[in-house]
Amino acid sequence: MKPNTAELCALMAKCLINDKIPITNRSHVSKILSKYGETSPMNSQTSVSELVSDMRILGSGLLSIMNSKSNRPAPEFRKKSRCVIGKHLLISLGKYGILWIGPSSVIGKDADISITDHISSKHITNTPIENIVNTSGAGDSFCAGLISSLVAADGSGYGPNLLSIHQGMKYAEKSLISTSAVPK
Amino acid sequence: MILAAKAGIRVFATGGIGGVHRGAEISMDISADLKELSQTPVTVVCSGVKSILDIPKTLEVLEYQGVPVFGYQTESFPAFFTNESGCKSPFVASTPLEIARAMICQYDLDGLNGQGILVGVPNPNPGDTVHIESAIHQALKEADLNKILGSAVTPYVLSRVKDLTGGASLEANISLVKNNAAVAADIAVEFAPLFRAAQEESNRNRKQSTKVFQSSELSPQIATLSEASGSVHLNDDSSAPSPLSSRSVVVFGGAVVDQMMTPLSSQPLLLHTSNPGNISYSYGGVGRNIAEGIAQLGTSTPYLVTAIGNDPNGVNLMRDCKSKGINMAFATQSTSNHSTAVYSAVHDHTGDLVVAIAAMDIFQRLLTPNVLKAQGHLQNILKSSCELVVLDGNISIELFSTVSAFCSQYDIPIFFEPTSVPKCTLPIASNCLHHVYIFFEYRVYNL
Numbered sequence: 001m002k003p004n005t006a007e008l009c010a011l012m013a014k015c016l017i018n019d020k021i022p023i024t025n026r027s028h029v030s031k032i033l034s035k036y037g038e039t040s041p042m043n044s045q046t047s048v049s050e051l052v053s054d055m056r057i058l059g060s061g062l063l064s065i066m067n068s069k070s071n072r073p074a075p076e077f078r079k080k081s082r083c084v085i086g087k088h089l090l091i092s093l094g095k096y097g098i099l100w101i102g103p104s105s106v107i108g109k110d111a112d113i114s115i116t117d118h119i120s121s122k123h124i125t126n127t128p129i130e131n132i133v134n135t136s137g138a139g140d141s142f143c144a145g146l147i148s149s150l151v152a153a154d155g156s157g158y159g160p161n162l163l164s165i166h167q168g169m170k171y172a173e174k175s176l177i178s179t180s181a182v183p184k
Numbered sequence: 185m186i187l188a189a190k191a192g193i194r195v196f197a198t199g200g201i202g203g204v205h206r207g208a209e210i211s212m213d214i215s216a217d218l219k220e221l222s223q224t225p226v227t228v229v230c231s232g233v234k235s236i237l238d239i240p241k242t243l244e245v246l247e248y249q250g251v252p253v254f255g256y257q258t259e260s261f262p263a264f265f266t267n268e269s270g271c272k273s274p275f276v277a278s279t280p281l282e283i284a285r286a287m288i289c290q291y292d293l294d295g296l297n298g299q300g301i302l303v304g305v306p307n308p309n310p311g312d313t314v315h316i317e318s319a320i321h322q323a324l325k326e327a328d329l330n331k332i333l334g335s336a337v338t339p340y341v342l343s344r345v346k347d348l349t350g351g352a353s354l355e356a357n358i359s360l361v362k363n364n365a366a367v368a369a370d371i372a373v374e375f376a377p378l379f380r381a382a383q384e385e386s387n388r389n390r391k392q393s394t395k396v397f398q399s400s401e402l403s404p405q406i407a408t409l410s411e412a413s414g415s416v417h418l419n420d421d422s423s424a425p426s427p428l429s430s431r432s433v434v435v436f437g438g439a440v441v442d443q444m445m446t447p448l449s450s451q452p453l454l455l456h457t458s459n460p461g462n463i464s465y466s467y468g469g470v471g472r473n474i475a476e477g478i479a480q481l482g483t484s485t486p487y488l489v490t491a492i493g494n495d496p497n498g499v500n501l502m503r504d505c506k507s508k509g510i511n512m513a514f515a516t517q518s519t520s521n522h523s524t525a526v527y528s529a530v531h532d533h534t535g536d537l538v539v540a541i542a543a544m545d546i547f548q549r550l551l552t553p554n555v556l557k558a559q560g561h562l563q564n565i566l567k568s569s570c571e572l573v574v575l576d577g578n579i580s581i582e583l584f585s586t587v588s589a590f591c592s593q594y595d596i597p598i599f600f601e602p603t604s605v606p607k608c609t610l611p612i613a614s615n616c617l618h619h620v621y622i623f624f625e626y627r628v629y630n631l
Contacts, residue, residue, distance in 0.1 A: 007605045008625065015612055066617055084572065084597035084621045092626040137473050139626030143574070143601055144477020151431050151571045152483035171477060181442075181468055182476045 009036040012058040016065070028057050048096050052123055059089045059101040060115040067118070084150065090165075092139055097125035098165060110162060124162075126169050129176055137181025138172045144182070145171030185220045185228065185298065194287065194375060195227045197368035199361045200264040201300070203233035203242035205337075213334065214245060221298045222249035227287055229301045229368040231360045232262035232269065236320055236341055239263060239271045246300065247274065252290075253300040254283060256367060260304075265316040265345075265356060267304045277301070280367070284374035288382055301371070305356065306363045316356070319348035431484040432511075432569045434562070436555070436587055437471015437576030438547050438603070439490040439505065439515075440525040441497045450533040467504050468527065470576040470603045479509035484571060487511045489562065491550035493524035514562045516555055522546040525578075547578040553586040567594050574599045577607030581614045588619035597621035 013033035016026075032054050066087040086103035093099060104111065104120040111120035146168030174183035188196050202215025221228065233242055239261060246253055255261065255273030263269035277283045283301060290297070323344035332340050345353045447453055447461040467476075475486040488510050492498035494517055501524055505512050525547065529540035556562060566573070573596050575584060588611075591598050599622040602608040608625065611617040 008608070011605060011608055015609065062617075062623070066620060066623065068618070087620070088622045090622065090624045092624070137468070139624075140470055140473035140601075141477050142626070143474045143599070143624055144481060147433060147474070147572060147574065147599060148478050148481035148483045151433060171481070180466060182473050182480065184480070 007036075009054060009058060012062060016058065016061040029061060032058060048093070051093070052096075052099060055091055055093075055099050056101065056113065056115060056121045059091060059099065060119050060121065063087055063089050063101050063119055064116070090146075092142060095126070095128065097123060098142075098169065099123050100165060106161065124165055124169070126173070129173060132176045138175045141175035141182055142168040142172035145169070185217075185224045185226045188226050189224045194225070194379070195229065195368045195372040197229045197361070197365040199231060199357055199364070200233055201228060201230050203237040203239065204245055206236070206238045208238060208241060211334075218242070218245050218249060218251075221246065221251045221300060223296055224298050225290065225296060227283070227299045227301060227368075227371065229256075229303055229364045229371065231264050231305050231364060232302050233264060234320075234338070234341075235263040235265060235269060235317065236324060236338070239269050243271060243274065249297070251297055251300055252286065253302065254286070256283070256301050256303045258302065258304040262302055262304045264360075265305070265320070265353060273302050280370040281374045283371050284378055287371075287375055288378050291379065291382055301367070303360075303364050303367050305360045316345065316349055316353050319345045319353070322348060430569055431571050432487055432565060433475075433478055433484050433572050433574060434487045434489060434514075434566060434570050435471045435475045435478075435574040435576075436489045436551065436579050436583065437474070437574065437601075438469035438525055438544060438578035439467070439472035439488065439492060439501055440469035440527050440544065441501060442466045442468040443526060443528040445528070445530045446535075447533055453530070453532055453538060467501060469525065469578070470601050471574065471578065472501075472505065472510070474574055474576075474601070475505070475510045476508050485509075485511055485569075487514055487562075487565065489514045489516075489551075489555055491516045491518065491522070491525075491546050491555075493518045493522050493546060494520075495524055497524035497526065514555075514559050516550050518546065518550060522549055544578060548580050551579040551583050553582050555583060556586050556590060563590070566590065566596060570596055572597050572599055574601065576601045577603030577610055581610065584610055585614040585616055588614070588616035592619050599624065601626070 010033060013029050013036065016029050035054070066089075086106055088100065088102035088106075091099040091101075099121065100107065100123075101115070101119060101121045104114060104118055107120040107122055110122055112122050114120050146164050148171075149164035149167035171183065175181065178184070185196060188194075201221075202217040204215070204218070205211060205213035208214055217228075233239060243253070243261065252275060253273060254275045254277040257276075257278055258267065259272055259276055260267060261269050261271040261273045277286070283299070287299065290299070320341065323341040326344060327337055327340050330340075342353075443463060443465055445461060445463050447459045449460070453459050469490070471490055472488060475488040478484060478486040486509075488505060492501055492515060498517065502512055502515065505515075523543065523546065525542075525544045527540060527542050527544075530538045532538050573587065573591050575587060575598060579587075588598060590596075598620050600611060600620045601624050602610065611620050611623075
């Protein structure tokens, strides 16, 4: 497992443990912390599905903190002129796709799994790309693609939604096969 | 036409325009359309005037009013139900681009008038034409007999003609309007980029002539800013209107010059000595990359609020960003010795990173709350056209806090991209995690 992945998991777990907001699966998070933390060697046998499932737990903890201190009456409240409903966590797993953790009301029936009453998660895989030229800028291109799609969504869907995530991934693919960071 | 001009719509498609009536030398019945064409800068695409009107007199009045009239791919002046009126069009244009160029000439010369574009009726059936013409003559006779006068004539005649031709005239009418709309659309498509360029040109010319006054007004403000933070805010000509879109996205983040160094040989790199190779430059920075992508995709206008140094890298970076459609009106330039951020990386021949140095100090120094507090115009953009704010991990904790509070107050969602793993804690450290709407993490590489 690459250092960044373990580092990220450990960091998220640490934040969750330290924060005073109670999270439902504190023991789970502690287990993850010990798996990826500095005290134990990085487990290179971790499979994609195990990583995804760990990320779902960490991510939902993070998201519940993002939701909990909100001064909005409900996370789903949104003024029509702006393009996002609720709080969302998007984790790119490189070639293993995107893990989306967000409000159940937005992810809806597309969810793989409902983590709590309000939070669902969906893992979106991408088609493998043969001729990758340069990975730099792929994440930024994903963001640009996603954001452009959200902003264009004239009220028909406040995202992130599946469409905007797919648009982001399409644009990121273009970046991967291009020598420049942002595709022309 | 007046409403179109007010809305900034420059090309107008219709079936036919009004003209000079037969017997106008006695009745003085001349359509207001002809006057409007002389004083409103809208190009009207039509199929001429109805043959019940006096076409030669109409052409004379248009010429008197200084309205250029082009036959589009036709030399003759169409008469709404027919293409042959017996009159010729004063000018001929064969492509939409020619017409667009003529419109630009008029704009450059500050002309107030519009243009008339005459489009022939599509697929005129000679049989139908004769049929319709005779119906028109009959209807005119009937109008005379029934003492129908003035503005009531045209609706009466049209209605009678429709009845006499069994509705064929209405079908012909509809198909020619659709055809005119298609031509008008082609003209508008050619005109839009030329017009944008012409507008920017004239804005630039205007700015130059008033530069002296502007700088003396601004200098006390600049002096204060320099004392406080060692930087100046650049309210330059890129803050002038004509954005890509009325929606905007404001990105607070880093703009970096990337320097990639690769060896020529496939042998392992020799340390503590020089290895022959290539050094290439490109522009990066998470915030800047996202802004560039948004500009490329064109659904909104990106504003990049970043910090650059007062050095050649900064100048080039600025120019490059603007050329890509990123609005740099709110970027901050250092007036002291902060250098533009540079990321210098040595790769081996396989492309793996060997070592890199990231000189990004400028962002911590200059991307501070002042960047938002001191730029009222930026605050206005945020409150009005901004759909989303992007923050990357390069900004200072204090700015993160300030922007979060502002966005929370004005209901603007925040998209956070941490840039590096340690920076994931930025929202937590500034106690603003609950202000973030979309938290994106791209640090998880392949297993």
